[in-house]
Amino acid sequence: MDNTKQERLLEIFFRCLRGESLSVQKLADEYDLSTKSISRNINDLKAFLADHRELVGNTELVYSSQERSYHLYMDEFLTNKELFSLIEVMIGARVFSREELLTLTNKLKGFTTASDRPILNDLIKKELYHYSEVKHDCDSVQETLWKLAKCITEKREITIEYYRADRAWKTHRLRPASVMFTDNYFYLIAFNTEGTTDKPLYFRVDRIKYITEHRKFFTTSDAPEFDEGLLRQRSLFMWPGKLRTIQFEFTGSAIQAVLDKLPTAKIIERNGRTYTVEADVYGDGIKMWLLSQGWRVKVTAPEDFVEEMKKEIRRMKENYDI
Known part of the structure; x- marks a missing residue:
C-alpha cells in the first residue's frame, strides 16, 4: 500500500x-x-x-x-444517550469552571453522530449559557486533582496552602490518601505528618491554592488504610467527627429520599406515616441535614446527640422573636 x-x-x-x-x-x-x-x-x-x-x-x-x-x-464507547447523561451530570455538579466544562462538553459532543449532535446541542445550550460554577481558589480543579492523584499514587508527602471555610489562610504538611467527590465538591482526604497522624482530615480541593511536592515518601504503615466507600456511606458534607449510630423519627411521604441520602439508613419501625430510622454516620454534617428537615424529624438516640440537637434548636430560636 x-x-x-x-x-x-x-x-x-x-x-x-x-x-x-x-x-x-x-x-x-x-x-x-x-x-x-x-x-x-x-x-x-x-x-x-x-x-x-x-x-x-x-x-x-x-x-x-x-x-x-x-x-x-x-460497542465499548459511549452512546449518544450515555453522553447526554454524563454532560447533564457535569453541568449539575457545577464543580468545573465554565472554560473547563465547555472544553469537556465539546470533546464529548465530538463522539455523537452527526444527526444527533444538533439534538444534544439544543438540549444543553440554555443550561450552558446560564451555567454558574462553584467559586474556586485554585487556578484549575482538574490540574489540582491530577497533581493530588499522582502524589497519592506515589505516596509522596505534600504541603498545601489552603483557605478554610472561614477564609483563614492555613498551611498543612500531609500524607495524601484519597480524593472523593460529593455534594458539588472534590475533597482531599489526608493525614498529618506530625501530631495526630491517624485521624483523616478533609480539604476541599477547590480551596487549595498551592501544592508543594516533597522528596519524602511514606509507606502504608505511616498512614492508616482508608476506605473511601465506607466514608461515602457514613459521612455527610465531609464534616469531621466520630462514628456513631443514630435513630430518628421521620414523618412524611418522602421516606425514600431519606434512605437515598443516608446509604446506611434502615427503617426499624413504622407507625402510620411516621418511620423510625437508624443509621451509622460520621461527623456533624448529619446534624445540618436533620435540621434542614424541620418538623418532619425528631432525633431519639443516642442521648448525647439528642441533647446536641436540642441545644442547636434553642440557639436557632434565639434568632427569632418567638
Whole structure:
C-alpha cells in the first residue's frame, strides 16, 4: 500500500473517531478521486477493523442509508444517550469552571453522530449559557486533582496552602490518601505528618491554592488504610467527627429520599406515616441535614446527640422573636 493511500486511510479513520459521518461522494470530491476508489478505501478500513478485533474490540464502520454516509460504531464507547447523561451530570455538579466544562462538553459532543449532535446541542445550550460554577481558589480543579492523584499514587508527602471555610489562610504538611467527590465538591482526604497522624482530615480541593511536592515518601504503615466507600456511606458534607449510630423519627411521604441520602439508613419501625430510622454516620454534617428537615424529624438516640440537637434548636430560636 502506497504512503498516500495509508495517510488517506488514517485520516478517514481519525475523522470517524471524531464523530464525523462520511459520505463517499463528499470524500471523493475532497480527495479528487472516483467514488469507486473511496469505496475501496472504506472496505479496506472495514476489513482492518474486522481482522483486528483483539485491538479495536467490536468496532465497525456502519452505513446509514438515510444519511447516505458511514459512521464509526464502537460497542465499548459511549452512546449518544450515555453522553447526554454524563454532560447533564457535569453541568449539575457545577464543580468545573465554565472554560473547563465547555472544553469537556465539546470533546464529548465530538463522539455523537452527526444527526444527533444538533439534538444534544439544543438540549444543553440554555443550561450552558446560564451555567454558574462553584467559586474556586485554585487556578484549575482538574490540574489540582491530577497533581493530588499522582502524589497519592506515589505516596509522596505534600504541603498545601489552603483557605478554610472561614477564609483563614492555613498551611498543612500531609500524607495524601484519597480524593472523593460529593455534594458539588472534590475533597482531599489526608493525614498529618506530625501530631495526630491517624485521624483523616478533609480539604476541599477547590480551596487549595498551592501544592508543594516533597522528596519524602511514606509507606502504608505511616498512614492508616482508608476506605473511601465506607466514608461515602457514613459521612455527610465531609464534616469531621466520630462514628456513631443514630435513630430518628421521620414523618412524611418522602421516606425514600431519606434512605437515598443516608446509604446506611434502615427503617426499624413504622407507625402510620411516621418511620423510625437508624443509621451509622460520621461527623456533624448529619446534624445540618436533620435540621434542614424541620418538623418532619425528631432525633431519639443516642442521648448525647439528642441533647446536641436540642441545644442547636434553642440557639436557632434565639434568632427569632418567638
